[in-house]
Amino acid sequence: MVEGRIIKALSGYYYVKPHQKGQPTIQCRARGIFRKRETSPLVGDFVMVELSENGEGTVHEILPRTSELIRPPIANVNLAVLVFSLVEPDLNLQLLDKFLVHVEKAGLDAMICFSKYDLFKNSKDASKQAEAINELVQYYESIDYPVLLTSKRTNEGHDELLAHMANKTSVFSGQSGVGKSSLLNAIIPGLTLETNQISSKLGRGKHTTRHVELLELSNGGIVADTPGFSQLDFTNIEQEDLGYYFSEFRAYIPDCKFRGCLHRKEPKCKVxxxxNQGNILESRYEHYLFFLDEISQMKRRY
Structure with missing residues (x-):
């Protein structure tokens, strides 16, 4: 048996990098028993591989996971780097907060990259919006999410980003067209991930990344490039638990008058x-209510 880590999954094959240095990557299939158990190997999994005579292998065992994400499908990640563009496409704070809920649910650390900062500074509304963006950055940092303003053209924020990713397994996530692949190309020398321009008709990007793959950094870190996507659902989150995945709510929830308070209209709700006192950002609270309704509607459908 060979122990290693799945660094790529593509067309039914898993590509496993052995822990032993100097050993080539092994192309593998998964045992049929995983299908019976209704599970499957994920990129990032540490696995045991049984070698065959032709040099390929079979994923025989999945070792215990420390974390797991559904979308993108990846395991054993420490840090989620959420990339959201300030322009082209416009900043989508509701989607950012939805990503943060899922990251909190998975128990990962998160940092936020507001990309295309150079385009934002050169836009016609930059002077009007600069103060709002600065306030937004300060608020997210106050609730323990580091925020970077990045640009692939000026390299702004790249050194700070790499420092955060050192000796960690990170996953880049965000909707299509925000510049995840471009950012990775900029911070990893020699990397040439495919990128596409934003569609002027649709206002969003095409899916240039079609699979999840782990990439090595020079500082001991590992990063996953993942397909962009714009939809996440709450099938695995209950209404009563949603508030705990808004990090700034957690300090107030124990002091609410009612156990199981949904922080909607209940009297003496501390959230x-x-x-109302300005300690929770209005947009974050509005997104919480929107997600609460989304969960409620989803439960009714099922």
Whole structure:
């Protein structure tokens, strides 16, 4: 048996890099028993591989995971780097907060990269929006999410980003067209991931990354490039738990009058009081209510 890590999954094959240095990557299939168990190997999994005579292998065992994401499908990640563009496409804060809920649910650390900062600074509305962006950055940092303003053209924020990723397994996530692949090309010398321009008709990008793959960094870190996507659902989150995945809510929830408070209209709700006092960002609270309704509607459908 050979122990290694799945660094890529493509067309039913898993590509496993052995832990032993100097050993080539092994192309593998998965055992049929995983299908019976209704599970499957994921990129990032540490696995045991049984070698065959032709040099290929079979994923025989999946070792215990420390974390798991559904979309993108990846395991054993420490840090989620959420890439959201300030322009082209416009900043989507509701989707950012939805990503943060899922990252909190998975128990990962998160940092936020606001990309295309050079394009934002050169836009016609930059002077009007600069103060709002600065306030936004300060708020997310106050609730323990590091925020970087990055640009592939000026290399702004790249050194800070690499420092955060050192000796960690990171996953880049965000909707299509925000510049994830471009950012990775800029911070990893010699990398040439495919990129596409934003569609002027649709206002969003095409899916240039079609699979999940782990890429090595020079500082001991590993990063996953993943397909972009714009939809996440809440099938695995209950209404009563949603508030705990908004990090700034957690300090107030124990002092709400009612156990199981949904922080919607309940009397003596400390989350609502904090929002009214300006301690919780209005947009974050509005997104919480929107997600709460989305969960409610989803439960009714099922």
């Amino acid at each position: 609502i009081e904090a929002k």
